[in-house]
Amino acid sequence: MAGRDGDRPVPAVRKLELQLVTACNLRCTYCANDPDVRDAPPRFMPLEMVERCLDRLRPEIVSLTGGEVALAGDRVLSALELARRYGARPVISSNLTVFRPADLDRLVEVGGVTGFFSSCNDLDDAMTLAVRGGRPAERRRLLENLAHIARRGWPLSVETILLRDTVGRLVELHRLLADLGVRQHRIEFLTPVGHASWGLMPDFEEVADALERLYAQRARDCHLELTCCPITPCSPLAERLFPRDDPGVSAYHCTDGKDLCYVTAGGDMVPCYAFTCRPAPGNVGREDPRRIWEESPVFLRVRREAPPACEGCRIATSRPGVTCTNGCWAMLLMGTGGLTQLCWEFAVAARESALSGAGPGRLPVRRLEEVAGTGAHP
Numbered sequence: 001m002a003g004r005d006g007d008r009p010v011p012a013v014r015k016l017e018l019q020l021v022t023a024c025n026l027r028c029t030y031c032a033n034d035p036d037v038r039d040a041p042p043r044f045m046p047l048e049m050v051e052r053c054l055d056r057l058r059p060e061i062v063s064l065t066g067g068e069v070a071l072a073g074d075r076v077l078s079a080l081e082l083a084r085r086y087g088a089r090p091v092i093s094s095n096l097t098v099f100r101p102a103d104l105d106r107l108v109e110v111g112g113v114t115g116f117f118s119s120c121n122d123l124d125d126a127m128t129l130a131v132r133g134g135r136p137a138e139r140r141r142l143l144e145n146l147a148h149i150a151r152r153g154w155p156l157s158v159e160t161i162l163l164r165d166t167v168g169r170l171v172e173l174h175r176l177l178a179d180l181g182v183r184q185h186r187i188e189f190l191t192p193v194g195h196a197s198w199g200l201m202p203d204f205e206e207v208a209d210a211l212e213r214l215y216a217q218r219a220r221d222c223h224l225e226l227t228c229c230p231i232t233p234c235s236p237l238a239e240r241l242f243p244r245d246d247p248g249v250s251a252y253h254c255t256d257g258k259d260l261c262y263v264t265a266g267g268d269m270v271p272c273y274a275f276t277c278r279p280a281p282g283n284v285g286r287e288d289p290r291r292i293w294e295e296s297p298v299f300l301r302v303r304r305e306a307p308p309a310c311e312g313c314r315i316a317t318s319r320p321g322v323t324c325t326n327g328c329w330a331m332l333l334m335g336t337g338g339l340t341q342l343c344w345e346f347a348v349a350a351r352e353s354a355l356s357g358a359g360p361g362r363l364p365v366r367r368l369e370e371v372a373g374t375g376a377h378p
């Protein structure tokens, strides 16, 4: 089904993320979702929109997400039925504080769910309250569900986000998850959009110290993965961030926009859930999803462009275990309006500038024309 971008084929959509509902029971300090939706009435993605996206994009994997996807009620099983009809492998991205274990059984046994993605920054009740605005019962349910999924042996990946509040407790959080039976733990860098600000992000040296401790003390049966990392391997800091000679630790290669896209409950289609511009690159309620994927200038740009300094770079390919993603394009595009700067240089400078009060507290939401580029091949 691949189209063409000039003389290059447009890749097929491997993974489609659908926001079934905007509402969430938690109020995470770091949430990248649009702050305007938190206190607004919930918005649900119509099932016709789910079907249209599946039909036109034919993804290999479809991820049902939110907000908190459990708050989409019966729509979840209906969307799973559609996923099966269109041959997509369904996965669930949930905070796992609302579903009961029996609901998870139904999702897998009736709905055909093949894996779960969740997050945990919840070492104790005080942390759940401070970081996620959650109650003790919600933390208990999360831990119960993680243990349940692990016991059943269903694929499960759990993310912990690098915040001032979590960075000093990474080893404890990792041990908690490993003891529950989690075998894939992702450590995720914050993207300062939505509710999140640079002020929540720890100093990068402090992050490196914490990661070094974590790598040394990690549970041998739980794989660690570094994700959304703006510190690319050409940064002097990278030496300490990316572990060497440990097959149990890896760096995630982000393919958002390249073979993955995200659609909000209102139909806005973006190349990464954290990327925001106004208006969105396209809206599947008004336009053909496949056409947005193949022809929208923002998608074309994300697939075509990389910082000029990356041309011919061999750092990533010559260092085993170190994957270069060219940094976080979403951060660069929102922060600078382009994709020319090295991401780590931008991230370090922008954080410092925000903390000193000279620069914006979070990545600015830009107008579409500012981030669409010229549409010309570089």
Ligand SMILES: C[S@@+](CC[C@H](N)C(=O)[O-])C[C@H]1O[C@@H](n2cnc3c(N)ncnc32)[C@H](O)[C@@H]1O
Binding pocket: 024, 030, 031, 032, 033, 065, 066, 067, 068, 069, 093, 094, 095, 096, 117, 118, 119, 159, 161, 188, 189, 190, 191, 192, 193, 194, 196, 228, 273, 274
């Ligand atoms: C958007 S949430 C959706 C699923 C569910 N609501 C949850 O939080 O697990 C998916 C993932 O994005 C992460 N996330 C949310 N805001 C983020 C931000 N500002 N920067 C980086 N990751 C973020 C969460 O930690 C979670 O692992």
Ligand code: SF4
Binding pocket: 024, 025, 026, 027, 028, 030, 031, 032, 033, 066, 067, 068, 095, 132
């Ligand atoms: S990060 Fe996830 S769980 Fe937290 S408020 Fe946002 S959508 Fe809800």
Ligand code: SF4
Binding pocket: 232, 233, 234, 235, 307, 309, 310, 311, 313, 314, 315, 316, 324, 325, 326, 327, 342, 343
């Ligand atoms: S590809 Fe670019 S960002 Fe990645 S290590 Fe090389 S120069 Fe740095």
